[in-house]
Amino acid sequence: MFFIAVDNMQGAHKSESKDLKINYDTLDYKYYPYIMFYGDSSDEAIAELIKNIDNGQSKSGLFLGVALGGMSDVGTGDQSMRLSYGAKLGYQSFLPSFFERLSKPGMLGGRIYIEYHSVMNQKGLFGAEKFSNISLAYDLLLDLPVMSKWDAGIIVGLGVGSSVYGHEANSHASMLVNVGFGTSFLKHNRLDFELKVIPSLSFDWFGAIFTFGYNYVF
Numbered sequence: 001m002f003f004i005a006v007d008n009m010q011g012a013h014k015s016e017s018k019d020l021k022i023n024y025d026t027l028d029y030k031y032y033p034y035i036m037f038y039g040d041s042s043d044e045a046i047a048e049l050i051k052n053i054d055n056g057q058s059k060s061g062l063f064l065g066v067a068l069g070g071m072s073d074v075g076t077g078d079q080s081m082r083l084s085y086g087a088k089l090g091y092q093s094f095l096p097s098f099f100e101r102l103s104k105p106g107m108l109g110g111r112i113y114i115e116y117h118s119v120m121n122q123k124g125l126f127g128a129e130k131f132s133n134i135s136l137a138y139d140l141l142l143d144l145p146v147m148s149k150w151d152a153g154i155i156v157g158l159g160v161g162s163s164v165y166g167h168e169a170n171s172h173a174s175m176l177v178n179v180g181f182g183t184s185f186l187k188h189n190r191l192d193f194e195l196k197v198i199p200s201l202s203f204d205w206f207g208a209i210f211t212f213g214y215n216y217v218f
Helices: 002-019 029-038 043-058
Strands: 061-073 078-093 108-119 122-124 127-147 150-166 172-185 189-199 206-217
Touching: 029 043, 061 108, 061 189, 078 127, 078 206, 127 172, 150 189
Parallel strands: none
Antiparallel strands: 061 078, 061 206, 078 108, 108 127, 122 127, 127 150, 150 172, 172 189, 189 206
16 A cells, blocks of 8 residues: 555656646746756756746845954954954855856855954053954855755855054955855845954964854845
8 A cells, every 4th residue: 555655646746747837938038048058858847947046046136244243363362252243245146157057046156245344442451452354255155955945055255355453553455264154045135154264464463253144135
């Protein structure tokens, strides 16, 4: 009886797959380049591709983000955590270019952005200690589906910028190394948990920022 039931379920699934039809007369033309690019031919595969394209489009566009976290000034020897805050503005896309087939739409993405981070000044032995950084950065994003309208994955990025730190009044050229975990949900919303390491280009100082951020994609 068990095998008969399983066989019936498989037969029903195949029947549903065969019944799946796409009306190409009314299908939006934006899907056709991707259908041709990936070479999908069955209605079932094309329906899955359309779903991935819609998911990728919902996560692509200009975005604005804010973040809170903790900053450790490793370069001065004071590794106590101080409250940090920041904001970013940029553009991200989860639609692959037509030069590679590394992933389906909605999975592998990238973002370029300008980001600002700072901490509250504090009194030190030699006066006020401060930190602020502005960077131009690029992140590679990998989102894997978890459930309906919810994807999650990793973040890896690099950037260059300018930092003010310690007792210095002048800014110094710096780098940004970014790694973390992110989750996209309800189409336009994203949460990021990131570790940002910011060394000066002279490598005489570096700081680390742990951040929790929220981004909205327009």
